[in-house]
Amino acid sequence: xxxxxxxxxxxxxxxxxxxxxxxxxxxxxxxxxxxxxxxxxxxxxxxxxxxxxxxxxxxxxxxxxxxxxxxxxxxxxxxxxxxxxxxxxxxxxxxxxxxxxxxxxxxxxxxxxxxxxxxxxxxxxxxxxxxxxxxxxxxxxxxxxxxxxxxxxxxxxxxxxxxxxxxxxxxxxxxxxxxxxxxxxxxxxxxxxxxxxxxxxxxxxxxxxxxxxxxxxxxxxxxxxxxxxxxxxxxxxxxxxxxxxxxxxxxxxxxxxxxxxxxxxxxxxxxxxxxxxxxxxxxxxxxxxxxxxxxxxxxxxxxxxxxxxxxxx
Numbered sequence: 001x002x003x004x005x006x007x008x009x010x011x012x013x014x015x016x017x018x019x020x021x022x023x024x025x026x027x028x029x030x031x032x033x034x035x036x037x038x039x040x041x042x043x044x045x046x047x048x049x050x051x052x053x054x055x056x057x058x059x060x061x062x063x064x065x066x067x068x069x070x071x072x073x074x075x076x077x078x079x080x081x082x083x084x085x086x087x088x089x090x091x092x093x094x095x096x097x098x099x100x101x102x103x104x105x106x107x108x109x110x111x112x113x114x115x116x117x118x119x120x121x122x123x124x125x126x127x128x129x130x131x132x133x134x135x136x137x138x139x140x141x142x143x144x145x146x147x148x149x150x151x152x153x154x155x156x157x158x159x160x161x162x163x164x165x166x167x168x169x170x171x172x173x174x175x176x177x178x179x180x181x182x183x184x185x186x187x188x189x190x191x192x193x194x195x196x197x198x199x200x201x202x203x204x205x206x207x208x209x210x211x212x213x214x215x216x217x218x219x220x221x222x223x224x225x226x227x228x229x230x231x232x233x234x235x236x237x238x239x240x241x242x243x244x245x246x247x248x249x250x251x252x253x254x255x256x257x258x259x260x261x262x263x264x265x266x267x268x269x270x271x272x273x274x275x276x277x278x279x280x281x282x283x284x285x286x287x288x289x290x291x292x293x294x295x296x297x298x299x300x301x302x303x304x305x306x307x308x309x310x311x312x313x
Contacts, residue, residue, distance in 0.1 A: 089215070244284075
């Protein structure tokens with residue numbers, strides 16, 4: 001069983017807001033083109049620190065519900081999500097290694113935290129499971145693991161040729177049978193595995209879907225002075241304009257911007273001096289942004305605060 005412990009520092013009473021987002025590097029892919037999938041998890045809007053640990057997987061993903069071995073991180077170091085910080089996990093997926101997609105058209109990938117949250121083994125919040133869709137054609141080919149008796153070597157070689165197969169790994173098992181891994185082309189991977197598995201010359205055949213190790217990027221954070229009052233954006237969620245106000249205790253130059261869930265700046269609302277003791281009002285133009293979760297951020301010499309706003313359609 002995968003176990004994920006969520007440990008909260010006892011420095012504040014508010015619960016952390018774990019904001020997740022899934023994304024890919026393109027909306028439309030050509031045949032056989034690698035897919036870059038990213039899953040991000042941010043801790044926003046509180047002073048809490050979140051520590052993610054697990055005995056096996058930490059962040060994981062699923063491709064259209066197709067089971068994938070090791071489609072998760074195997075981090076040995078705990079993931080510490082500082083206030084307004086977090087991580088982005090990224091996988092570069094080669095259709096030739098996965099035998100995916102299995103059909104033409106819209107594909108869906110889902111990122112999630114693998115395991116449980118909290119020492120009590122409670123399910124993770126729904127907000128940590130997110131999906132992204134894109135267009136890609138079916139991939140014909142992939143990797144197969146084929147096992148057969150030495151006496152059937154010629155028959156199996158003919159089958160391999162029929163599938164344009166190339167042996168990429170082979171071994172002799174303790175019982176004397178042969179085991180090979182093929183890279184095939186021109187046929188859907190699961191269909192080829194089923195046909196070979198039913199062939200009398202083969203002991204067994206199964207699809208092999210190889211997932212590369214993910215890369216992990218920390219979303220950098222800075223010290224969080226609180227020399228300001230930042231109100232929550234309203235309405236929230238919004239499909240149009242969400243407004244909020246900022247009151248500084250000292251006159252200074254500040255930047256007020258909007259970040260998406262991957263930490264990318266999507267709007268700058270102010271960049272320059274603001275007077276103290278005055279309610280400065282700003283607005284997030286939800287109609288100009290894609291649906292999703294965003295962070296309003298205020299950064300100055302003595303100020304660093306943020307609020308979350310959701311754009312809905």
